[in-house]
Amino acid sequence: MRSDGRKLIKKTDLLPLLIIVSVTFLLLFAFSGEKPGYAEIYHNGELIRTCSLDDNGDIYVCGGNVRLTVSDGGIFVSESSCPDKTCVRTGRIHTGYQSIVCLPNKLLVKISDDNTNSNDIDVIM
Ligand SMILES: [Zn+2]
Numbered sequence: 498m499r500s501d502g503r504k505l506i507k508k509t510d511l512l513p514l515l516i517i518v519s520v521t522f523l524l525l526f527a528f529s530g531e532k533p534g535y536a537e538i539y540h541n542g543e544l545i546r547t548c549s550l551d552d553n554g555d556i557y558v559c560g561g562n563v564r565l566t567v568s569d570g571g572i573f574v575s576e577s578s579c580p581d582k583t584c585v586r587t588g589r590i591h592t593g594y595q596s597i598v599c600l601p602n603k604l605l606v607k608i609s610d611d612n613t614n615s616n617d618i619d620v621i622m
Pocket residue numbers: 577579581582583584585598599600601602
């Protein structure tokens with residue numbers, strides 16, 4: 498019976514673990530750093546309004562024909578006068594790679610990822 502004084506965990510054993518944990522945190526940070534931006538609402542090809550996705554509420558556009566709802570960092574068409582309802586079926590969008598189009602109402606909604614601009618966005622008419 499001899500005790501060689503070995504510890505259960507050696508420093509060299511911890512190094513790979515430390516690297517894995519660091520990389521995991523870096524990846525988490527990189528992906529969670531994607532804060533909700535704001536939505537740009539175009540009618541007839543013109544930017545009629547921008548709204549922060551941090552807000553919650555309804556926005557009526559296209560002369561009240563379309564109701565957009567902002568909630569949980571995303572935006573979706575909750576009501577529309579158009580016959581096909583493609584825009585309603587598109588559902589909620591929340592990243593810069595998505596957009597909502599309503600051809601009958603000539604409406605385009607897209608997300609802007611401009612995170613560097615943290616100014617409050619007000620209504621642009
Ligand atoms: Zn539509």
